[in-house]
Amino acid sequence: MLRDPAWERHRSSLAAQAGFVRSYSPVTAALLEQAVTWLADPEGRGRELGDPGAVREICERLVALLTEDDIEGIDTGWIDDLQPALRLNAALHWYVLGNDPRVVELRPYFATVAEGQGPTARKPNDDEFPQRLLNAVKALGAELFERTRNWQVVANETSRGIAWLLPAVLVSAEAVHLVELGCSAGLNLYAEQRRYDLAWTASKRLRIGRADDDEFLTVCGGVIPHLEGFTQAELRGPEVLSRVGGDTRRGQLDGAEFDGRLEACIWGNQRRRLDLLRQGMAIHRRAIEQAVQQSLGASTSDELLLPAKIQPVELPSDVSEFLATAVPTHPKVPVIAYNTCVTAYFSDVDQRAYARDMRSFARTWSLQHKLPWMWVRFEPARAGKDAPHPGWCLWVVELFSGSKHKSIELGWAHPHLIRAEFGPGLAELRDLRDRR
Incomplete structure (x- = not known):
């Protein structure tokens, strides 16, 4: 079981965000919930998905992203992790919209692309979603997190x-x-x-x-x-x-x-x-x-x-x-x-x-x-x-x-x-x- 208090703090923050967006965007909530699960026990979850090393590496990159803007001695709760989480979500969506072959398995879960509509669409609570997400994030590797660091969230409402x-x-x-x-x-x-x-x-x-x-x-x-x-x-x-x-x-x-x-x-x-x-x-x-x-x-x-x-x-x-x-x-x-x-x-x-x-x-x-x-x-x-x-x-x-x-x-x-x-x-x- 994970003992690092910093990891636990970020896991809790992402769980709060998932609860907030669940009614607005089930796929966004599902992405956050997978991160929460992986951070809670990367070794155990990694064994279930067949690649403990990949899950551990993704968790390390995620925590590094979330802690980049931390100010020592200041903790304002889950809002600290909101902007980096939004940037990561948008960066992953960018690959999906661009039909990048490394994320092809995720496209049926996104209604914003053709595969996510009609008979090919899938729900993010199905049994295959965790494995497909791991495959995509593993394939993108450090590139995904580097893109996220340079990403600007733009209002679109x-x-x-x-x-x-x-x-x-x-x-x-x-x-x-x-x-x-x-x-x-x-x-x-x-x-x-x-x-x-x-x-x-x-x-x-x-x-x-x-x-x-x-x-x-x-x-x-x-x-x-x-x-x-x-x-x-x-x-x-x-x-x-x-x-x-x-x-x-x-x-x-x-x-x-x-x-x-x-x-x-x-x-x-x-x-x-x-x-x-x-x-x-x-x-x-x-x-x-x-x-x-x-x-x-x-x-x-x-x-x-x-x-x-x-x-x-x-x-x-x-x-x-x-x-x-x-x-x-x-x-x-x-x-x-x-x-x-x-x-x-x-x-x-x-x-x-x-x-x-x-x-x-x-x-x-x-x-x-x-x-x-x-x-x-x-x-x-x-x-x-x-x-x-x-x-x-x-x-x-x-x-x-x-x-x-x-x-x-x-x-x-x-x-x-x-x-x-x-x-x-x-x-x-x-x-x-x-x-x-």
């Missing part, structure tokens, strides 16, 4: 675009400058080009965005707002005159290598999310192509779609500096700035500093340019706020118009926006439009 689009529709914004703080891929900056359905009942629905096909569905509870009276132009969302995102880890939105890394960060059983991500990347490629055609003087019959730009920013310290460069010098339309699941990684002190800087900049900007500024935040609860369900995010809109400031809570929603529970804030926000 394209459903969060509704966080800014819904408030924009409710206030009937016609045109805006759009700014995202803390984005990675920046694909939520194209939300008005997608399709979002909010459904309270079978007949009470709000359908917003410009795409024709069904894409994102949010099952809603709580207060049912007055859904009539929107024009088709309002439901399509505003014209976006600029799209700028800022992130510490600046990623290039174009390029096959970045696309592959972005796709690999999707969990291996979530084919629908992968398809929606690829649709978002296709929109960005269309925007790039239109920009190139326009620069060459060629005309296009399509509505001009401005491409998103990603700039480096260090949050929370560089809020004002970033906003000053992200917003046009001589704006003619309001600004919508938003952040989704970003401040969860801030301390309470940093979170308050971030909010203070955002409000200060927005208030000054609105007074100077005599235009409204909307700040939308979709973030996990902090102390003093109890979410109705674990992990849900509070959806808040703050409005700045000259010297006036108003904060409206829309409600709570699942971090992937698949469910939401609204309060009276939706009606309150829409009333502001009606009173204009």
Whole structure:
């Protein structure tokens, strides 16, 4: 039995992560659970799988990966191992998506590839999964862990675009400058080009965005707002005159290598999310192509779609500096700035500093340019706020118009926006439009 306390600590951390993701991604949970089993008794489990040396070597590499960023004397629990575990999961998925022959035995367990769908698909709790996983990881060897060390986890949840689009529709914004703080891929900056359905009942629905096909569905509870009276132009969302995102880890939105890394960060059983991500990347490629055609003087019959730009920013310290460069010098339309699941990684002190800087900049900007500024935040609860369900995010809109400031809570929603529970804030926000 393993006696090393460091190994036991990491085994416990991975077990906690497996429990957390089990309902979201069974294949991810299964991968973590195998690591937990191997770390508990590498010699015994290795004998069962026919190669104790390979299991032991994999465990040593795994523990080395998990301890690389350890700070002596500081233990914050299982969250310490979250980022390296996510990177390892994404790196392995990258090999699966790329059809690397060394991981061919694992492909039937991943719904994101052809073998993981239909009659060839397998469940990760079958008897062969442990042996197949060992064969794949052994074949990849040190290469897998070296790739993991250099991997950057990129946010890929394209459903969060509704966080800014819904408030924009409710206030009937016609045109805006759009700014995202803390984005990675920046694909939520194209939300008005997608399709979002909010459904309270079978007949009470709000359908917003410009795409024709069904894409994102949010099952809603709580207060049912007055859904009539929107024009088709309002439901399509505003014209976006600029799209700028800022992130510490600046990623290039174009390029096959970045696309592959972005796709690999999707969990291996979530084919629908992968398809929606690829649709978002296709929109960005269309925007790039239109920009190139326009620069060459060629005309296009399509509505001009401005491409998103990603700039480096260090949050929370560089809020004002970033906003000053992200917003046009001589704006003619309001600004919508938003952040989704970003401040969860801030301390309470940093979170308050971030909010203070955002409000200060927005208030000054609105007074100077005599235009409204909307700040939308979709973030996990902090102390003093109890979410109705674990992990849900509070959806808040703050409005700045000259010297006036108003904060409206829309409600709570699942971090992937698949469910939401609204309060009276939706009606309150829409009333502001009606009173204009």
